[in-house]
Amino acid sequence: MRRIITLFIALACFSSALSQPGAKDPNVKIKAIFLYNFTKYIVWPADYKEGDFIIGVLGESSLINELSKMAQTKKVGRQNIVIKKYNSVNEIGKCHILCIPQESSTSLNEVIKKLNGNSTLIITNKEGLAKKGAAINFKVEASKQRFELNTANATKYNLKVSANLSALAIVVN
Amino acid sequence: MKRILILGFLLFTALFLNAQTENTSKALKYLQEGELDSARIAIDSAALDESTAAEPTTWYYKGFIYKELYKKKEIENPSSGFREEAMRSFQQSMLLDTAGRLLEDNVSNINFLASSHYNDAIKTLNVQDYQISIRNFNQYKIAKLSIDSTIKLTDREIEYNLGLSTVYVEISESDSSRKDEFLQKAKDAYSLVIQLDQGNLSANYNMGIIYYNEAVDMILNLPYDVDLIILSTTQDNCIKLFKQSLPHMELAITAEPDNVNTLEGLAGIYYSLNEFDKSNEYKSKIEQILQDD
Numbered sequence: 264m265r266r267i268i269t270l271f272i273a274l275a276c277f278s279s280a281l282s283q284p285g286a287k288d289p290n291v292k293i294k295a296i297f298l299y300n301f302t303k304y305i306v307w308p309a310d311y312k313e314g315d316f317i318i319g320v321l322g323e324s325s326l327i328n329e330l331s332k333m334a335q336t337k338k339v340g341r342q343n344i345v346i347k348k349y350n351s352v353n354e355i356g357k358c359h360i361l362c363i364p365q366e367s368s369t370s371l372n373e374v375i376k377k378l379n380g381n382s383t384l385i386i387t388n389k390e391g392l393a394k395k396g397a398a399i400n401f402k403v404e405a406s407k408q409r410f411e412l413n414t415a416n417a418t419k420y421n422l423k424v425s426a427n428l429s430a431l432a433i434v435v436n
Numbered sequence: 437m438k439r440i441l442i443l444g445f446l447l448f449t450a451l452f453l454n455a456q457t458e459n460t461s462k463a464l465k466y467l468q469e470g471e472l473d474s475a476r477i478a479i480d481s482a483a484l485d486e487s488t489a490a491e492p493t494t495w496y497y498k499g500f501i502y503k504e505l506y507k508k509k510e511i512e513n514p515s516s517g518f519r520e521e522a523m524r525s526f527q528q529s530m531l532l533d534t535a536g537r538l539l540e541d542n543v544s545n546i547n548f549l550a551s552s553h554y555n556d557a558i559k560t561l562n563v564q565d566y567q568i569s570i571r572n573f574n575q576y577k578i579a580k581l582s583i584d585s586t587i588k589l590t591d592r593e594i595e596y597n598l599g600l601s602t603v604y605v606e607i608s609e610s611d612s613s614r615k616d617e618f619l620q621k622a623k624d625a626y627s628l629v630i631q632l633d634q635g636n637l638s639a640n641y642n643m644g645i646i647y648y649n650e651a652v653d654m655i656l657n658l659p660y661d662v663d664l665i666i667l668s669t670t671q672d673n674c675i676k677l678f679k680q681s682l683p684h685m686e687l688a689i690t691a692e693p694d695n696v697n698t699l700e701g702l703a704g705i706y707y708s709l710n711e712f713d714k715s716n717e718y719k720s721k722i723e724q725i726l727q728d729d
Contacts, residue, residue, distance in 0.1 A: 289655040289674070289708050296667055299660040333660045403710040406675050407668075431664050 288325055293408045294401060295329045298360065301384065301399065302339045304428035307359055308382050308421050316342035319358035321349050321374065322367035352377050360384045363397070371396055382421045393435040398422065402433065411435045457488050460497060467501055472508060475501045483525075492533035499525035499545060506552075514556035514568050523549050523575070527582050543583045550579035557596065563610070566603045573600075594629050598638055601625035605646070619646060630684075637691040640684040641698055647681035648705055678708050694725050 298318065316339040320327050327348055334344035339359075349355045352373045361383050363371060368389040375396045378385065386399045393400035398417035399410050412432035417424050459482035466475035479498045488494045502522035510516035523546065530542045557572035573596050580587050601622040608618035623646060629639035651674040658670060682705055688698045703718035 287652055287656060289652050290710065292655050292658070293667065293671065296658060296660055296662055297664070300664050300667075303661075337660050406678075406709040406711070407671050408710065431668075 291325050291329045294326055295333050304425040306423040311382050315345040317345050317347055317358040318360045319347045319349050320362045322364055324364040358383055363387045365389050384422055409433055460488055472505050492529045492538050495525045495529035496538050514560050514572055519549055546579050546583050550576050561599050561603055563606055590632050594632055597625045597629045635687055635691045637688050640688040644681040644684035644701055647677045651677035678705050681705050696722055
């Protein structure tokens with residue numbers, strides 16, 4: 264009787280193709296897409312339309328790598344995008360957007376004081392912060408990444424928000 | 437050894453001499469002399485001859501001669517025509533052999549050919565030859581069922597389909613134009629395995645991975661300036677895929693609770709569903725396992 268070859272590759276097919284969080288992070292990519300879209304729906308004052316378009320991130324965040332990738336290929340109008348990481352509130356300089364990761368949320372009040380008189384879109388990542396000074400706050404609803412928009416908080420910083428963006432947002436006043 | 441086998445075969449044929457006609461006798465003589473091509477011509481004529489075409493021995497001899505031709509000339513050919521003809525002949529012999537005098541020999545030869553089909557199915561289970569592989573595996577199954585219609589081939593079916601789905605995944609990864617088509621084929625093959633063995637670790641894990649990767653790729657392939665409405669629809673589709681991935685990973689972890697690959701899979705799925713507490717639970721478990729090791 265002829266011997267049958269045993270198929271041993273079946274268990275070797277245990278794929279290692281799983282994209283691990285951090286390496287290929289879909290959540291971070293979604294936030295980067297939101298951020299780029301915000302630049303299309305929000306108008307900054309004239310003196311912010313020259314030079315680089317600066318997106319700052321306060322503290323450590325995997326968002327920095329994704330935004331840096333985005334900055335290599337995209338522009339805001341004619342402005343190049345530059346990503347800056349601020350290790351503390353004191354380091355924050357003139358920027359168009361400031362992202363505050365959840366871990367740095369406690370710094371929001373300090374940030375607001377620091378950015379007084381600037382035209383910076385403050386984006387946070389913690390429940391309730393759209394009511395405490397952030398113009399945009401990322402929020403998860405039924406596993407889906409969405410965003411809250413507080414137009415009044417944007418207006419305080421001389422930012423004009425398109426009605427189209429409000430239509431896509433969870434509006435908070 | 438080969439000569440002894442053929443001589444043994446010829447002794448066996450002496451039992452059935454009364455049924456032989458000239459063509460059959462010629463075929464056996466040529467076989468004895470090792471002239472397989474001539475034996476083939478003679479036995480083909482016997483199989484067409486009204487006086488011998490209904491004899492199970494004619495078809496048995498034909499099967500034997502074609503089997504020898506396969507072994508001598510096409511043993512490395514996974515699409516051997518000689519083997520197909522040998523198989524058909526032994527099966528025809530079985531059909532005609534109502535008394536069952538040749539049953540054991542027919543079964544033994546069909547088993548030999550079936551094993552060769554299975555071996556070829558495994559040898560050709562690769563990106564280039566997978567279609568030949570599938571054909572051989574189907575021929576293996578048909579052959580086994582032709583000798584025992586109640587035989588359970590579940591283990592072989594599971595083993596083969598796990599291998600086949602790996603090949604499909606490989607093709608989907610190397611050829612973007614056929615990605616969706618081959619991912620679907622892989623899913624179908626894994627589904628078949630899961631149908632046969634609901635808790636199969638490998639099939640469930642890999643099925644979970646396919647859905648997970650589909651969702652992740654869908655998001656990662658979006659351009660940064662994609663419209664927010666499209667982003668919203670894409671997120672909805674991805675959530676569905678992550679949720680389709682989840683039950684498979686959960687079945688896989690039930691099969692092997694400390695499997696780090698599966699735990700990583702679950703952590704990844706819950707992270708992508710923005711359920712960070714659950715994701716962190718699995719990450720902690722992975723750390724614990726790695727520490728214990």
